[in-house]
Amino acid sequence: MGPRFESVPAVREGLAGVSYLADEGIAGVVYLADRLGKPVLVEGPAGVGKTELAKSVAAMTGSRLIRLQCYEGLDESKALYEWNYKKQLLRIQAQRVVESDGAEPAAASSGSWSDLEEDIFSEDFLLTRPLLEAIRATDPVVLLVDEVDRVEVETEALLLEVLSDYQVSIPELGTVAATQHPLVFLTSNNTRELSEALKRRCLYLHIDYPELEREKAIVMTRVPEISDHLADQIVRIVRSLRSLELKKHPSVSETLDWARTLVLLGADSIGAEQARDTLHILLKYRTDIEKAAKELSVAEGA
Amino acid sequence: MLDLLAGFISELRAAGLPVSLTENLDATEAVRHIPLEDREAFKYALGATLVKSNAHWKAFETVFEVYFSLRGPQYDIQPEDGDGNGDGRRAPGDDRPPARGGAMDALSPEQMAELLYRALMDADDAVLSAVARQAVTRFSGMEPGRPVGGTYYLYRTLRKLDLDAVLARLMEGAQEASGGLTPLEERLAKDEYESRIDRLRKEVEAEIRRRLVADRGAQAVAKTLRKPLPEDVDFMHASRDEMMALRRAIHPLTRKLAVRLARKRRHGRKGPLDFRNTMRHSLSYGGVPAEPKFRYPRPAKPEIFVIADISGSVAAFARFTLQLTHAISSQFSRVRSFVFIDGIDEVTRFFEGAEDITEAVHRVNTEADVVWVDGHSDYGHAFETFWERWGREVSPKTSVILLGDARNNYHASQSWVLKEIRRRARHVYWLDPEPRSYWDTGDSILSEYAAHCDGTFECRNLRQLEHFVEELD
Numbered sequence: 001m002g003p004r005f006e007s008v009p010a011v012r013e014g015l016a017g018v019s020y021l022a023d024e025g026i027a028g029v030v031y032l033a034d035r036l037g038k039p040v041l042v043e044g045p046a047g048v049g050k051t052e053l054a055k056s057v058a059a060m061t062g063s064r065l066i067r068l069q070c071y072e073g074l075d076e077s078k079a080l081y082e083w084n085y086k087k088q089l090l091r092i093q094a095q096r097v098v099e100s101d102g103a104e105p106a107a108a109s110s111g112s113w114s115d116l117e118e119d120i121f122s123e124d125f126l127l128t129r130p131l132l133e134a135i136r137a138t139d140p141v142v143l144l145v146d147e148v149d150r151v152e153v154e155t156e157a158l159l160l161e162v163l164s165d166y167q168v169s170i171p172e173l174g175t176v177a178a179t180q181h182p183l184v185f186l187t188s189n190n191t192r193e194l195s196e197a198l199k200r201r202c203l204y205l206h207i208d209y210p211e212l213e214r215e216k217a218i219v220m221t222r223v224p225e226i227s228d229h230l231a232d233q234i235v236r237i238v239r240s241l242r243s244l245e246l247k248k249h250p251s252v253s254e255t256l257d258w259a260r261t262l263v264l265l266g267a268d269s270i271g272a273e274q275a276r277d278t279l280h281i282l283l284k285y286r287t288d289i290e291k292a293a294k295e296l297s298v299a300e301g302a
Numbered sequence: 303m304l305d306l307l308a309g310f311i312s313e314l315r316a317a318g319l320p321v322s323l324t325e326n327l328d329a330t331e332a333v334r335h336i337p338l339e340d341r342e343a344f345k346y347a348l349g350a351t352l353v354k355s356n357a358h359w360k361a362f363e364t365v366f367e368v369y370f371s372l373r374g375p376q377y378d379i380q381p382e383d384g385d386g387n388g389d390g391r392r393a394p395g396d397d398r399p400p401a402r403g404g405a406m407d408a409l410s411p412e413q414m415a416e417l418l419y420r421a422l423m424d425a426d427d428a429v430l431s432a433v434a435r436q437a438v439t440r441f442s443g444m445e446p447g448r449p450v451g452g453t454y455y456l457y458r459t460l461r462k463l464d465l466d467a468v469l470a471r472l473m474e475g476a477q478e479a480s481g482g483l484t485p486l487e488e489r490l491a492k493d494e495y496e497s498r499i500d501r502l503r504k505e506v507e508a509e510i511r512r513r514l515v516a517d518r519g520a521q522a523v524a525k526t527l528r529k530p531l532p533e534d535v536d537f538m539h540a541s542r543d544e545m546m547a548l549r550r551a552i553h554p555l556t557r558k559l560a561v562r563l564a565r566k567r568r569h570g571r572k573g574p575l576d577f578r579n580t581m582r583h584s585l586s587y588g589g590v591p592a593e594p595k596f597r598y599p600r601p602a603k604p605e606i607f608v609i610a611d612i613s614g615s616v617a618a619f620a621r622f623t624l625q626l627t628h629a630i631s632s633q634f635s636r637v638r639s640f641v642f643i644d645g646i647d648e649v650t651r652f653f654e655g656a657e658d659i660t661e662a663v664h665r666v667n668t669e670a671d672v673v674w675v676d677g678h679s680d681y682g683h684a685f686e687t688f689w690e691r692w693g694r695e696v697s698p699k700t701s702v703i704l705l706g707d708a709r710n711n712y713h714a715s716q717s718w719v720l721k722e723i724r725r726r727a728r729h730v731y732w733l734d735p736e737p738r739s740y741w742d743t744g745d746s747i748l749s750e751y752a753a754h755c756d757g758t759f760e761c762r763n764l765r766q767l768e769h770f771v772e773e774l775d
Contacts, residue, residue: 036328
């Protein structure tokens with residue numbers, strides 16, 4: 001299979017085509033991920049579009065998106081594959097029924113046991129989970145491993161094995177190797193330091209809050225009915241808020257929510273009052289809202 | 303090209319970034335796929351393969367600029383500076399100003415200032431960088447071969463440009479132009495101008511760096527620009543900017559701490575078999591208990607007592623520890639903090655409900671009853687008082703963290719208090735912001751206290767603090 005992308009600008013245009021405005025860094029890393037066949041570890045504050053990036057790359061390349069949402073306690077059986085116990089038990093039970101009905105001689109049952117064993121450990125009884133699914137896929141896929149920092153070190157090691165060789169060994173079935181290299185994105189919120197080994201295998205991409213112009217462009221793309229002036233004001237206020245020391249800074253997705261709200265309210269420019277009344281959409285802590293309102297109205301007193 | 307890359311990578315390593323061989327190979331592979339003209343893509347290609355932590359990005363960027371950014375055609379170095387290998391020693395008389403800036407050389411200082419004002423007003427990047435270049439030529443007083451760091455030139459240049467006055471003038475201009483701004487608009491305008499001025503500052507910085515590189519060569523300049531990585535910055539000697547960065551770094555750290563402790567509690571061991579739950583689940587397997595279920599253990603919640611020295615000798619550290627305490631207290635159900643100099647006071651209440659750490663620290667500094675006699679640390683008295691007033695509340699659930707340099711001004715140590723505390727508490731840890739080699743010198747009596755602690759940790763930077771957090775249970 002050849003490379004998916006022509007050049008870095010091509011990636012950027014492609015992403016723009018699915019309404020994801022990437023900057024140089026993002027486009028460059030996506031391009032490299034394809035060329036070098038390496039997974040990308042994406043970090044950055046919440047709500048800047050880490051997950052969205054994987055989704056957009058999938059949409060752009062016309063691939064299927066397979067998502068593995070990580071959480072504490074995620075293990076092999078949830079990430080990779082699992083045998084379908086219930087179905088297996090049913091199968092065994094069904095066999096028993098046949099035996100008691102047919103009253104076959106006991107000697108034959110040993111032969112049927114090995115048949116049975118082969119049967120219950122076959123594809124039919126295998127429950128594939130996202131990782132195996134991504135590896136076995138014959139169509140192009142993008143694998144998204146979301147919030148990888150939530151899993152324990154042991155599961156991380158499992159990921160590592162899968163991601164470095166793109167193959168999995170299942171004792172009863174043998175080794176399953178990938179027919180194609182899926183594009184892999186891992187996102188992390190940095191609640192835990194990931195292992196050096198994992199980082200080494202990945203390309204690293206840190207997505208930060210966008211530059212003023214880019215954020216405005218994002219608002220304009222995602223909220224098409226917005227006026228230029230309003231979008232400009234919105235991103236400026238958001239930038240101003242990000243410079244404050246808050247518990248949680250407004251993210252891009254919150255900027256978009258805010259923009260949509262203001263459009264719904266029929267505003268075409270924001271006054272201090274309107275800004276304060278709708279601040280709760282941007283900020284998620286009471287103290288942050290108070291602080292921001294104070295900052296914005298401190299200026300009011302002047 | 304490969305030589306350049308090798309030099310670049312060895313400089314990154316020298317700056318403290320952990321670049322492994324695999325990453326080195328990846329970078330080499332990556333640059334093959336990126337057209338060299340695309341400077342930004344090139345930078346990110348190197349960044350993505352070599353830098354695996356956002357905290358290191360700034361260090362990377364500096365080194366990158368020194369090694370690569372200066373080689374674009376738009377930055378061609380003046381003929382008189384570009385003398386080959388750049389050891390740049392010239393005759394003392396040969397310090398005529400570089401011919402850069404062309405037409406601008408003729409401008410008077412007033413015209414210069416006007417040009418700068420216009421450029422900032424109109425956000426004209428081209429003029430802005432021309433002004434920056436010209437300003438460096440005029441004001442920095444750079445002389446080839448002088449072993450002076452870039453910050454000195456930067457300071458000289460910026461002082462002459464007087465950016466505060468420029469900002470004031472810009473704001474006035476904006477007021478006049480619009481005929482009165484609303485306060486909100488005013489704030490936004492100010493933000494905008496400040497960011498433009500910041501851009502100018504960066505231009506000036508870059509220009510100075512360019513000239514230094516032309517003068518001394520990339521390697522030497524990279525060496526002078528080398529700064530400790532954020533995790534290696536010493537708490538006691540951090541600059542204001544570094545302190546800001548540290549403060550931002552603390553939050554994730556405490557979250558890590560909380561996650562770590564919670565995880566240990568939840569996954570440390572399995573509880574006894576939960577028979578009913580197992581039976582319930584067996585129904586779906588036709589009565590076969592195929593999936594045994596266990597009860598979750600319900601361990602006691604740990605309680606943390608933080609006792610911190612906030613006297614002058616550890617003031618910088620103390621401020622930091624107070625912030626840490628605050629951050630911890632928002633993550634744990636029960637954290638009690640005590641601060642002392644020679645008297646001791648509980649300050650938990652200042653942090654409760656206080657979202658603004660600066661305010662809380664201020665209240666601690668002004669309201670807490672920490673001075674008993676003369677305001678010189680007296681660990682002995684502070685500990686004694688602690689024992690009298692709160693000693694009963696230390697229980698086997700309590701982990702006690704002591705923060706301080708154990709410089710007791712030759713007072714009595716009263717280390718029996720720690721012995722008692724340790725007898726009752728779960729753990730007692732001591733974090734000392736001084737280098738280990740200073741311990742027990744002069745009036746430091748750490749080892750006397752250390753005898754009654756479960757561990758003493760040198761804790762001068764984030765890396766060490768993180769190490770402590772990892773050890774903790």
